[in-house]
Amino acid sequence: MKLIIQIPCLNEAEVLPETLAKLPRSLPGVDTIEYCIIDDGSSDDTSGVARRWGVHHVVRHRGNRGLAEAFRSGIDKCLSEGADIIVNTDADGQYEGADIAKIVAPVVAGEADICIGDRSVGNNAHFGPFKRLLQRLGSYVVRTLSATEITDAVSGFRAISRDAAQRINITTDFSYTTDMLIQAGRKRLSITSVPVRTHAATRPSRLFKSIPRFIQQTGVTILRAYTTFNALRVFVGLGALATVLGLMPIARFLWFFANGDGDGHIQSLVIGGALLIIGVLVSVLGILADLIATNRKLLEANMLKLRRIEERLDHSGGASEDHSVSTADRRQVRRRA
Structure with a gap:
C-alpha cells in the first residue's frame, strides 16, 4: 500500500524543512511513503527547498491559484503516482506530523474512506473564544447539510482513500474543506474523525484576509455545494x-x-x-x-x-x-x- 503526503505551499521555504522533518518514514500497514509539495506560485525558494530535502514529487503553479486549486493539483498528482491513500496537511506546522498515523489508520483498516483530524475546536487552547464559536457553528452547519458526524469541518488535516479521491470533484476556488465534506456525505462515502494535536499559529492565515471575508467565502461555498446536490x-x-x-x-x-x-x-x-x-x-x-x-x-x-x-x-x-x-x-x- 502506497501513501503520499501532500502539502500545499505558498512561500513556505523557511518553515518547510521543519515540517518535512516531522513527517513519518514508516507506518503500520503502509509499504511506501512519499511526499508531494504543491508550490502555489511562491515567490521564495519553496520548490528548491523541497527538492533539496528529497521530496519525491513537486508540483509548481506559475501563479497563485488558491488553496482549492492547489489541493486539486495535489490530488491529481498523487493519483497519477499510484497513491492508495493521500494525506493532506499544512506546511506551517500547525498539525503534529506523528498524528498522521492516527488519521491513516481507519483508511488502512478499510473502516473509512475519509478520516478528518479533529482539532477539538470547542476547547483548543490555540483558538480564541470567537474563533471557537465560529468553528463550532460552521461545523454544525456543515455536519447538518452533509449528513455526517464530523465536528471539525474545516480541518485540512485529512486522509483520503484512492477511491474517495477519485469520486470527489472540488468545485470551489476558495477552500476545499467544506465542499469536499458535503460532496462526500451526499455520495455516501464513509467519513470518520480522530482527535489530533495542534500547535500555535506561527503567522497569520494566507487563505483569507479577515474573519468577515472568511465567513462570506465559506458561506458561499457551503450554499453552492449544498444546492448542487440538493x-x-x-x-x-x-x-x-x-x-x-x-x-x-x-x-x-x-x-x-x-x-x-x-x-x-x-x-x-x-x-x-x-x-x-x-x-x-x-x-x-x-x-x-x-x-x-x-x-x-x-x-x-x-x-x-x-x-x-x-x-x-x-x-x-x-x-x-x-x-x-x-x-x-x-x-x-x-x-x-
Whole structure:
C-alpha cells in the first residue's frame, strides 16, 4: 500500500524543512511513503527547498491559484503516482506530523474512506473564544447539510482513500474543506474523525484576509455545494415559500372583497399574484436543476470509469499482447475525461 503526503505551499521555504522533518518514514500497514509539495506560485525558494530535502514529487503553479486549486493539483498528482491513500496537511506546522498515523489508520483498516483530524475546536487552547464559536457553528452547519458526524469541518488535516479521491470533484476556488465534506456525505462515502494535536499559529492565515471575508467565502461555498446536490429541495422550498407569501395578500384581498370593500385593496391581489407566479417559476427551475444534477451524476460516473481506464493504460504501458491501445486512443480517452 502506497501513501503520499501532500502539502500545499505558498512561500513556505523557511518553515518547510521543519515540517518535512516531522513527517513519518514508516507506518503500520503502509509499504511506501512519499511526499508531494504543491508550490502555489511562491515567490521564495519553496520548490528548491523541497527538492533539496528529497521530496519525491513537486508540483509548481506559475501563479497563485488558491488553496482549492492547489489541493486539486495535489490530488491529481498523487493519483497519477499510484497513491492508495493521500494525506493532506499544512506546511506551517500547525498539525503534529506523528498524528498522521492516527488519521491513516481507519483508511488502512478499510473502516473509512475519509478520516478528518479533529482539532477539538470547542476547547483548543490555540483558538480564541470567537474563533471557537465560529468553528463550532460552521461545523454544525456543515455536519447538518452533509449528513455526517464530523465536528471539525474545516480541518485540512485529512486522509483520503484512492477511491474517495477519485469520486470527489472540488468545485470551489476558495477552500476545499467544506465542499469536499458535503460532496462526500451526499455520495455516501464513509467519513470518520480522530482527535489530533495542534500547535500555535506561527503567522497569520494566507487563505483569507479577515474573519468577515472568511465567513462570506465559506458561506458561499457551503450554499453552492449544498444546492448542487440538493437542487430540487432548495428550489422547490424557495418556490413554496414564495407561494405561501403570495397567498397571504390574496387572502387579505378576498376578505375585504367578501365584505364589500375589495376596490381599495386591489394591490394585494396584484402582489399576491406576482408572488404566486414567482413561486411556480422557481419550482420549475428546481425541476430543471434536478435534471442537471442527475446528468452531473452520470458525468461523474463516466469520469470515474475513464480515470480508471486511463490508469490501467498507464500501468500497462499502453499496450499488451492481446489488447493493443494506440496513442491516439489514449489521447481520446484523456480528452473525454
